[in-house]
Structures are given as C-alpha cells and as structure tokens.
Amino acid sequence: MTKEQILKEMDQAIQDVANLPALKSVGSANTVRMIEKLFNIVDRFAPSSSSFRVKADRLRDQDTKMFVGAVIQPLTGLVKSLRDAIAADQLTRIESLIRADTFTDFLSMSEHLLNEGYKDAAAVIAGTVVEQHLRALCNLRSIPTKQPDGVKWKKAELLNQDLAKDGAITSVEQKQITHWLGLRNAAAHGEYEKYAAPQVQLMIESITFFMAQHPA
Template identity: 45%
Template sequence: MIKKLSDRYEQLFEEIKEIEATHGKQNSQLFGTIDVLDNDKALTWKVKSKNLLVATCGLESQHYQEFVKAEKVNGYQTQWDSFKRMKSVFIAAMDDYKNGYLTSIKNLIQADVFDSELEQAQELLSSGYKPAAAVIAGVVLETALRDLCNQNSLPTGKLDKMNSDLAKAGIYNKLQQKRITALADIRNSAAHGKPEEFSDNDVTMMIRDTEQFLITHLS
C-alpha cells in the first residue's frame, strides 16, 4: 500500500508536467495578456491530488489546508497562478511523504503487513480458495477497525460494535458503516463454512473495498 501511494504521487507529479505543457498566453480585453492552461486537465489533477492528500495527510493536515487555500483564485489572479501554488503544496507533501514525515513507523509497518495479507487473499482467491481469501480479508478489516478505534480513543471489541462506534464518532459515515457490515457478513459466512452464501466476485470486491478503506482511513 505504501508503494501504491508513493507511485500515485509519482503519477500525479508527471501529470503536472503535462499540464504545464498546455500553458500559454492569451489576450484579454479587460486584463491584456494573461496566462492560460488546459482548465479541464488542471481540474482533474486537482481532484485526484486532493484525494491523495486526504489519504496520506488527512483533512486537518497543514498540507491539505494549504492546498485548499492555493486552489482559490483571487482578484486579478488566473487559474495558472492557482495551479502554481497547488503544485508547490503538492511537491511539499510528496517530499514529506516519501521521507516518512507524514506517517509513524508503526503505521508504515502495519500498512506493509496489510498489503501483504491482502495480496495473499487475492492469490488464494485466484487459486480457488474462496473461503480462505474471505477470512484473511476479514481479519485485515477487523484489525484495521481496531487500530482506528485505538487512534481515536474508542473501546475495542467485536467488529460490529467497533464499526458502530466509529460511525457514531464521525470517523466515517453511515454508508461506510453499512459497507463494512456487508463485508463482515461475507467473512462470517466463510468462517462458518457457508461458501454458497457468497461468490468469487463478492470476495474480489471485499478485498478491493478493504484496501480502499485502509488507504482512506489508516494511511
């Protein structure tokens, strides 16, 4: 997972160069010559970058807050001015992330363990071991919920209780709570020897959704 997020930073950094290549000058009756760029490309990059900053830095981080400030166009400024500011914040976040300043050593180790276990679950599923894959993915999910409870000073216990407490605390919304409940049902069916109650596709989505949950809430 750490590598995937690092790779994502690299991908979006490369997109910066593509957007900069669209930079040009345009005459304006009101302001004379102004800087322009491909606004659609810039908007797409901005949305993807904000999502990555939330995943790696958090909504309350200085990096994310500065990025939000940078995206605003004030007065006589142009989208190009805004893009240059967002680029600077993005590069700062990428540098801090790659050098380990955004995540604790414990979280880094845990993320690597989770990533390895989800890959194992995917391999088991590919080899026809559907129940085992679901059980492993379920263990990763439950461990992630326990870690999230610890981070937010909430009591740990059974998966359903932790899921409910985290939603009540506003750590994630009701929709995410329902999705986790559905994933837990798949895990429970697998653990109780009822493979007929879920499909290979259910387990594929379980692994995918668990990975996305980890990226969003524990990175």
C-alpha cells in the first residue's frame, strides 16, 4: 500500500465523519462503525510506540465508559493529525532512522564476528536482520506480517513472496533474499559445510546495499 493510498483512505474516513448527521450521530449504528474504522486506521498506520497510539488507547478506554459516540470528534482530530504527519513523512523519517541505526549495528556485529572467525554466528545474525527488515517493509506497505490466526508470525520466505507480489521488490531481489534466508537457516541448523566465510561476507555486503535501496 502506497503513501498516496493511505492518505486517500484517511481522507475518505474524515469525510465520512463530516457526512454523519450532526444531531443524530451520537449513539447511532453508523457512528459505532465509524469509530471502529477510525481506531483501525490508527492501529494500522501509527507507529506502535507513538503518541498517536497512546492517545487512541485512552480514547478507546473512554469509549467503553461513556455513551457511544462521545469520542468521535477527538478521535477524528487524532486521525487528522496522524494524516498530516504521514503526509509530511515525519513518522517514516523518525522510525526509519532508528531502525536503520539498529540494523546497521547488528550488521557491524555480524561482520566483526566473521572477521574473528565465527562465520556461523555471523550468518545467523545477518539473516535475522533480513527477516526483521522484510517485516518492516511489509508494515510500510500494509502487508500482513502475521498468519490468518493473527497470532503466529509469517515465515520470512512468505513475507519475501508477499513483497514481490506487491511490487515492492523485484523477482531478482526475491531470489537473492531466498538465498540469504537459506544460508541463515543452514547456519542455524548446524549445516556449516553448505557455505563458506566468503559467502557470508558477500551476504552482509549485499544486505547492506539492499536495505539502502529499500529503506523501511
């Protein structure tokens, strides 16, 4: 899902609120549905640790204690603020910088371990970075990262396939990621003879380039 599509969905929700009958909206079935829609937008598009989520949780708590519809105006205001932040790339910029720094640290750790002769540990850490970055890319494009039961995480290879189907990555990149995940799995399962240190070095360098090409 692109930024433009997200903004379009939010604009439509804000307009739907404006179209609710002013005097009859509180407590109506349409208002209940609209409130759930607005909460869903915040849950999907606001960063997990952001003030938007915190404020939405407070409003959700109020909504269960007060008469139905009492939170629709402040909730709409919250969605408008979130919409403006997304339009200005403020949330993406902050989260991406934090995530990029974290992943870079782990890749540096992986390279250090490789240089010290621990190719297997290096491969596992680099592969974990790939999986986390795939999940971040899916979140960025609103691609589900959990299985239909909503509890178990999707396997990294399935995330890889979903990103390719969505057009976020090319088929060549998809195959490359599959190779990285295969190398990580070999290292994690003790199949050390299936790869050598130079392959892990190339893996780390390629992952670094891929993440630069596809920030999340």
